[in-house]
Structure formats: C-alpha cells, structure tokens
Amino acid sequence: MTEYHPSLDGLRAVAVIAVVLFHAGATSDLPGVAPGGFIGVSVFFTLSGYLVTTLLLRQIAGGAGLDLGRFWTRRLKRLAPASLVVVLASVLLSSRFWTGMTTSDALAGTFGYTNWHVIWSGEDALLRTIVGPLGPFWSLAIEEQFYLLLVLVVVAAVRTARPIRTLTILIACGWSASVVVQLLANWPQYQLEFSTITRASELIAGSALAVLLHTRPELLARRSSLLRPVGIVAMTIIVLLAATTDYDPPWLLHGGYGAMSLVNAALVMSLLAPGPLTRVLAWAPAVTIGRLSYSWYLVHWPIILILTPDRTGLESWALLALKVAASLAGAVILHRAVEQPLRRAEAPQRTIVVAWAASSLAVVVASIMLL
Numbered sequence: 406m407t408e409y410h411p412s413l414d415g416l417r418a419v420a421v422i423a424v425v426l427f428h429a430g431a432t433s434d435l436p437g438v439a440p441g442g443f444i445g446v447s448v449f450f451t452l453s454g455y456l457v458t459t460l461l462l463r464q465i466a467g468g469a470g471l472d473l474g475r476f477w478t479r480r481l482k483r484l485a486p487a488s489l490v491v492v493l494a495s496v497l498l499s500s501r502f503w504t505g506m507t508t509s510d511a512l513a514g515t516f517g518y519t520n521w522h523v524i525w526s527g528e529d530a531l532l533r534t535i536v537g538p539l540g541p542f543w544s545l546a547i548e549e550q551f552y553l554l555l556v557l558v559v560v561a562a563v564r565t566a567r568p569i570r571t572l573t574i575l576i577a578c579g580w581s582a583s584v585v586v587q588l589l590a591n592w593p594q595y596q597l598e599f600s601t602i603t604r605a606s607e608l609i610a611g612s613a614l615a616v617l618l619h620t621r622p623e624l625l626a627r628r629s630s631l632l633r634p635v636g637i638v639a640m641t642i643i644v645l646l647a648a649t650t651d652y653d654p655p656w657l658l659h660g661g662y663g664a665m666s667l668v669n670a671a672l673v674m675s676l677l678a679p680g681p682l683t684r685v686l687a688w689a690p691a692v693t694i695g696r697l698s699y700s701w702y703l704v705h706w707p708i709i710l711i712l713t714p715d716r717t718g719l720e721s722w723a724l725l726a727l728k729v730a731a732s733l734a735g736a737v738i739l740h741r742a743v744e745q746p747l748r749r750a751e752a753p754q755r756t757i758v759v760a761w762a763a764s765s766l767a768v769v770v771a772s773i774m775l776l
Contacts, residue, residue: 412676414695415686416452419640420445421698423647424541425705425729432709433725441650444643446544447607447662449702451669453548454555454611461559462619471563473556478757480552484699485761486747487739488545489515489768491703495538496772502711505533511772514539515765517549520599531595538707543599545702550601551608573616580609584663597658610666614674629678636675636682639668700744701736708732 427442429435464471492514499506510533513522519542523534535543558579562572583606590597597603618624625632646665650657657665676683685691694701709728714720719727752760 410677410683411687411692412683413452413456413673413686414698415688415691416448416672416676417695417698418691418693419643419686420448420452421694421701423448424702425732426725427647428706428709429725429728429732432713433728434721435725438725439647440652441647443652444647444650444665447665448643448669448672449544449698450548450604450607451611451614451666452673454551454608455615455670455673456611457552458555458612458615459619461555462615465559465563465568466619471560473560474754476556478754480549481757481761482748482750484545484549485764487700487703487744488542489764490739490743491707492539492542493768493771495707496768496775498707498711499538499776502707503538506537506539506776507533508772508776510534510537510539511776512769513546514542515768515772517546519543519546520550520601521546523599524596528593528595535595535599538710541702541706547599547601547604548608551605554605555612569616569620573613573620576609576613576616580606580613580663580666583609584660587658587663588660594653594658598653603658604662606663607666607669610670611673614670618674618677625674625678629680632675632678633680633682635671636680639672639675640682642668643672697733697736697740700740701733704735704739705732708735 423439423442423445425442426439427445430438430440430442461471461476464476492511495503495506495514496511509522509526510519513519513534519534519539523531523540523543526534534540558575559572562568562575565571583602583604587597587603587606590603592600654661676686705728708731712724712728712731714724717724717727
C-alpha cells in the first residue's frame with residue numbers, strides 16, 4: 406500500500422472542480438468561467454502516473470516480485486464498475502437525450518480506447534464522439550493505455566541487472582519522445598490533444614517523480630523548505646491557466662503539455678512534504694471532494710448535457726449552479742452505491758475478471774440493441 410496523503414485528494418478536488426466549471430460554463434453561455442479548466446486533466450495525468458508507479462515500485466521493493474494479477478484486478482475494481490454504469494446509463498438514455506450516440510462510442514468507452522476512437526472517427530464526427538455523453542472518457546482511456554505500457558516497461562526493467570537504472574532510462578526516453586512529438590508533429594488540434602503519444606509526457610512525469618522519491622526519499626525532508634514555495638508557484642500557475650487560458654492554444658499543444666508535466670510533478674512533490682499548501686489541500690471538504698473526483702468526472706458531462714436551458718428554464722449563472730450541484734449529487738450516488746462498495750469487496754481474482762467480462766458483455770449487448 407502506498408502511504409496516504411490527504412493533500413493529494415485535495416489536489417484531485419482542485420482538478421475536478423476546474424474541469425466541471427469549464428464544461429458547465431461553456432454550456433451555460435458563460436465561457437469565461439474556468440476557460441482553461443481542462444488543465445485539471447493534466448493534473449490528473451501526472452498524479453495518476455506518480456501513484457501507479459509508486460505502487461509498482463513498492464511491489465518490487467517488497468522482495469516478492471510483481472504480482473500483476475493483483476495489480477490488474479485492483480485496477481478493475483477501482484475503475485471498471487463506475488465507468489460501466491455510466492456507459493450503460495448513457496446507452497439507456499440515448500434515445501431521449503442524445504440520439505447521435507452509436508454502438509462504437511459505447512464500445513470505446515467500455516474497453517478504454519475513446520481517445521483513439523475520437524481520432525479515428527475524424528473531425529467531422531467530433532460533435533458525436535468528444536462532445537457526446539462519453540466524451541470525457543478520452544482521458545480515462547489514455548490512463549488505462551498508460552498503465553498497460555508502464556507494466557510492460559517495469560516487467561522489462563526488472564529482468565535486467567539494474568532494474569531501477571533501466572526503468573529510469575526508459576522513463577526519460579519516453580518523456581523525451583512524447584515532448585519531441587508534441588514539438589514536431591503537424592497534426593490537427595484534436596489529434597494532438599487526444600493522442601496517447603502526445604499526452605504521455607504528463608503521466609510519465611509522475612512516474613519519474615515516483616522513481617526519484619523511491620531512490621532518494623530523503624529529498625522530501627532535505628528540500629522541504631524549497632518545496633513549499635515551489636508548490637505555491639506551481640499551484641498558482643495551474644490556477645491562473647485554468648482561469649485565463651483559451652481552449653488548447655497552440656503553445657500548449659506544441660510542447661506546453663510537456664512543460665505542464667513538470668509543473669504538475671513539482672506540485673505533487675511539494676504536497677508530499679509538510680507546508681501551508683499541504684495543509685490547505687488536506688482540508689476535510691477538499692479531501693471529500695477529491696475522493697468523489699472519479700465518480701464526478703464520469704457523471705458530470707452526461708448530466709450537464711441533459712440540463713439544457715429548454716429543459717430547465719434556467720440560463721447563465723443559475724443554470725451553471727444547477728449543473729454543478731446536480732452532477733455533484735450524481736457523483737455522490739455513484740460513489741456510494743457503486744464505486745466504493747465494489748472497490749472494497751473481497752473476491753478471488755478470477756471472480757473479478759469474470760464479473761468484469763460479463764458486465765462489459767452486457768453493456769455491449771445493450772448498446773447493439775438500443776443504438
């Protein structure tokens with residue numbers, strides 16, 4: 406088990422609030438509300454890279470070797486139940502609220518390749534794929550693909566004479582390659598934004614931080630006086646970008662996300678050491694929202710799409726407030742009824758895999774029949 410840091414849940418709260426305000430504002434004729442809130446996804450990426458890599462490194466350090474079966478079943482229990490419920494709900498509600506949804510959209514959300522589905526579908530289909538009810542699944546897909554690549558890299562590294570050194574080299578190469586592609590690729594905006602290749606640097610930066618602190622844990626204590634101002638500066642940068650940045654400016658797509666990965670990593674590292682920012686983000690309400698962040702991210706967009714001015718009779722700030730409150734209420738229900746009970750449930754690994762396969766098949770059948 407990785408050591409629990411409440412401030413990291415507080416950081417999740419900041420990230421998910423930025424995303425929700427970005428989407429709620431854009432659909433309430435208030436585009437000036439968190440116009441750069443999509444930066445929250447970048448924060449999620451780096452934090453996920455750090456936590457998952459730390460988990461794998463501690464398995465290695467424990468001496469028992471990698472237990473990949475346990476790792477994957479934990480991922481399934483953590484991620485699959487809530488996401489499958491949202492995909493199924495989107496399919497069931499499609500005939501009333503979003504008639505353009507297709508079976509391919511549901512399949513992409515179910516099996517974790519929404520980002521590539523958006524890219525393969527092309528620019529003409531963006532209103533159906535990325536703006537459809539399962540659009541935000543693109544970032545979850547990138548994370549899931551990263552987990553697979555990370556495991557392969559770690560397995561390769563542990564077979565060498567110096568696993569940590571090999572892993573460090575591979576991580577450095579991966580981050581550099583991702584940034585080079587960002588800088589040189591002459592792709593359309595949506596390809597740069599949703600490609601696993603271009604967005605990998607943000608996740609890999611978290612992995613690099615995990616390796617650094619695994620090999621030199623004393624840095625947190627020795628550099629705590631430096632980490633405090635660094636964390637405040639990093640948080641200020643993220644908040645300012647969320648509050649002022651127009652949607653994916655060219656600089657962000659062409660190397661900017663690589664730079665953001667370093668800012669995110671610096672912020673995460675600062676929150677692992679005591680300091681004023683760490684205490685602020687460990688505030689109980691922030692931690693509570695952070696724990697809801699996965700469910701809130703999953704449900705917020707479908708709910709926002711349902712709550713239109715025509716259906717609610719509201720507009721502007723009143724509509725935005727309703728969207729935020731309703732999506733948060735949906736997140737609480739999903740978190741308490743699905744995400745947490747199934748995450749905590751004890752079951753053999755084979756049972757977990759079979760349950761995931763059966764549930765996924767049920768969603769596929771429903772999508773074929775209804776879409």
